[in-house]
Amino acid sequence: MNPALHPPASATAQSPARSGKNLRLALILLAIVVGSLLFVSVQPGLYRAFCEWTGLYDIDRAQEVAASAIPGRPITLQFDANSHDGALLFRPETTVLSAKTGDIMHVVYRVENTLDRTVVGQAVPSYGPQYAGNYVKKLDCFCFKQQTFAPREVREMPVVFFLDTRLPEEVNTVTLSYTFFEVPVESRK
Template identity: 45%
Template structure:
């Protein structure tokens, strides 16, 4: 019977070590990705380093429409509704956010594209969406998105909508007397 108890003890220790290793793997993986400049979310998002040899296709224009949605107590919007660009040309658009709260807030922006088949051709070189933003109480900030459209974009795509949803990360629920 004591042999069974020893074996059970060893199995429990092994299971606990495996659980601890699995629990620590996510932050460890995130630190490795940050150190190497790898970010899975932005890679799926069509993010790439701008290649200076990219050919600009001046034979066509693509209209880029900008949209901003706020999921939280702030104002969030692009500073312009749209722009006409040539594929391969480097462009910049600004988004403006205003924290309307008397407290510091952490936020993250998640992009989406329409039509979806344009996503792999929308290449962001710099974007506030790459990391969380910390906004001081009542702070207003303009944040750039530097991008280009890959010249391999199918010719039938004439308009792309870039939309961001800006939401609070980590939540800062204010307790009231009712709570």
């Protein structure tokens, strides 16, 4: 019998300590795989909850409202822009738009910083009639956060929204107005 062909029994048998380490490693790897699968399975729900909490989920709701059982009806939209302190020239590219409730609309506002210094501003929306604001569902708007304008910068900024099809029948015209206010240095985020 050739000893090179048959290793000693001690060389083929694993020590109990090594078997325990291998078992522990296998359990850790299994726990990582199971944990990863659980994370992946709850991630869509967490993402949806985050989007609803921040308002980002309105895009999906826009499709839902647009496809609702309430048919869209014609509406006239008016757009207005004001600057509180005059540092920013601010105007809508479109002043009047014919649309239907439930339709997703995209309008652009133009802003020009007239100063030789940086200006930080915040746009504040208002609606006419005021209660119509409850039916304006913004999907994207420059008014969501403060805007920083370099000296003499000109910028076009979009607003994407729809009017809920449940807008009261007596409302045939909705005005969407924004006023830009310069944000004082001490209150900037």
